[in-house]
Amino acid sequence: MAKALPKKADFSEWYSEILSMAGIVDVRYPIKGLSVWHPFGLTLRNRVYSILRSLLDVDHQEALFPLLIPETEFMKEAEHIKGFEEEVYWVTKGGDTPLEVPLALRPTSETAIYPMFKLWIRSHTDLPLRVYQIVNTFRYETKHTRPLVRVREITSFKEAHTAHATWEDAEKQVHEAVRIYSDFYDRLAIPHIFTKRPDWDKFPGADYSIAVDTLMPDGKTLQIGTIHHLGTNFAKTFDVQYEDVNGEQQYVHQTCYGISERCVAAVIAIHGDDRGLILPPEVAPTQVVIVPILFGKGKGVYEAAKRVHKTLSNKGFRVVLDDSDERPGAKYYKWERKGVPLRIEVGPRDLKSNSVTLVRRDTFEKTSIPMSELVPTINQKLKDIHTNLYEKVKKSFDERIVECTTLNEVKTAVKKGIAKINWCGAEKCGLRMEEITGADVLGELTQTKKGKCPICEKQTDKVVLMARAY
RNA sequence: GGGGUUGUAGGGUAGUCUGGUCCAUCCUAUGGCGUUCGGGACGCUGUGACCUGAGUUCAAAUCUCAGCAACCCCA
Known part of the structure; x- marks a missing residue:
């Protein structure tokens, strides 16, 4: 008998064992938070990303920006820096010579891309501009790292960046991104749910952020994509303007949205069983x-x-x-x-x-x-396998989203999944809810329901999701 | 963020305290040969390791220091 895989009920052990036993990644590379894609795992990854590419290629163009960002550009957007400062790797020397301007290994590419947008965008006829790239990014994670889920080198960061004439046009693009990501996860048979992140948890430099989450077998949620409306925040910082039909200079309104190899982690974690992986036929390296x-x-x-x-x-x-x-x-x-x-x-x-x-x-x-x-x-x-896989995991996903009216109910619900509860929208109340339940506020649903905020007891129709999150 | 434990072959372990006997051991790892083949075969015979670097010493898996990595606990 060959070495046995731990039962999937011991999810944490199952997950790390299957990655090595199925040949997805090898975590033994001697740097914390970086691992090696095995050929089999890489083929799976590439199949997953080719779906994403095909969905984007309809009206986005693929580009490729450099890995290094000069400190002078990186430091321009104040909020953005605050959000990433502690996680940036710096290149400070060329050989033995100290660099005059230190270079950041991109943690994300806004500050690499938008200075170029400034050069590319002249008039309203250049808009909308939609580009994306699939690249590696680096984040010096201090928390516990976990292969494909929390890593210091994201090897497969698909980031899209768009520029539009108006805030409303940009918002339409946000909705379009939601549709694209929804289609993408349907193709992977991954159940998912979108929420608007609370203000204290939005992307640094965004007007607002929307996230897509799925639910892992152990009842914790995994954020598998984010979509940000950037307004004119970055446009002002990087002076990205266009000439409108009246000949006046206007700032562009921007969005960006990203997906990382967590989407591969989700495929592995959500479909697998006690015997190993179960891959949706469309992405299986061998069918x-x-x-x-x-x-x-x-x-x-x-x-x-x-x-x-x-x-x-x-x-x-x-x-x-x-x-x-x-x-x-x-x-x-x-x-x-x-x-x-x-x-x-x-x-x-x-x-x-x-x-x-x-x-x-x-x-x-x-x-x-x-x-x-x-x-x-x-x-x-x-075809049947895809349908059956999706139906099965969708059912289990839906069953684990529980409507709650009290925080005690939330406490119970988040042991196995996601809690739905009313919330007045005040940051103070939201943070208090997190404190009491030990769970995170994922974000607000677009659907509404009348009820009371469990903290301040104000009437509200806002509904939020709470869960233990990866 | 703070504290602790650990690092020996693909995996699991012994040895470390008390430096020399160490060519250690087990396996579901792995090479060759043969017999096998409708749900993890068996026989024979092999292979393979002391995290990295510096130090102490006649001598380091073992002691010291640093680094890297992993795990656990607390916030």
Whole structure:
């Protein structure tokens, strides 16, 4: 028997073990908070990000800005600095020569991008401007680091930056970003919920911030994306202006929104089970694995397996024929751990009936499929797996969002998930609610409901989510 | 932010106090050969480590200092 994976009920252990056992990342790189993507993990990552790219490429352009930001630019926006100061890595020397202007390793790229926006934007015809990049960023995290979730090098930060003529246009872009992120997480079968962050927790330099969260198996929420309306705050700092139709100079209104490799963490954590990963077919590096069952002189079996492999790969499926020396059982476990959605067994019995045996990773349903129906069946099953995965986790997600009217109810609810409660909107009350429950205020929902703030007892229709957050 | 513990092969451990015996050991790690193959095979035979750097010493896994890393506790 190979090394066993901890049960998923011990989520923390399960998570760190599966990352290494399935070959996602290797955390043994000798710098705290940085890890190495294994080829398998990187392929998964790339598949996930290619969905994100395809959603953005509709009306965004991909660009690439430098990693280093001069201190002089970085320090321009006062609030922004306050928010990031403690987390910035600095490059201070070139060889032995101290640099006249220290260079920041970008923790995020506003201060790298907006000085260029100033050069690029002249007139209203240049707007809206929408660019994005997928890059690594560095943050000197002092809290406990956790692979893909809290890291010092975010290796896959997708950040989009847009500029618009009016505050309202920028707000429309915020809504559009919400739609894009919602579509993105649907494609990953990740249940998610958007809230407007409370003011004390918004992005430094933003008018307001919207976050998207999901729920991990241990009942803690994971923020898997943020969207910020920047107003003219950065435009004023970096003097980004355009000439409007009347020939007058106006500041642009900006937004930015980002997603990190936490989206990959969510796919791993939310779909996996006691046997390992379960990957949505669209992002699975391998969608189908073929295991030949070779008895003694199983030459015919091997040939048949090769034919199945060829048929499927010609149709564009990502398929692997596992002809290694292990016994079939060992192979089943191995590929299940890697989350391959479908397994095809080809053995003497199948050969005799001119069919193959098909096994689903999500349900372990085992069916015999005539060779002639192979391709349409696989197509259908892959779709079914996505639907089934999403339905299952969505149900569990919805069940763990609990309507509360008292803070005691909140305390109970956040042990397993998310609490929904009224709140007057005052910072003082919000912070008090966090203090009493030990949970965080995630943010405000757009939907409203009449009720009372649990602290000051004022009538309100604002509803917030509270949870223990990663 | 403060305090503590730890670092020995892919993983788990012994040895560290009291420097020399250390070619240590176990495994679900790993190479080769053979028999096997419809849910984690078996036999034979191999491989592989003392976190990094400096210091003390005839001699360092062991003692000292620093660094790096991991884990735990408290705020």
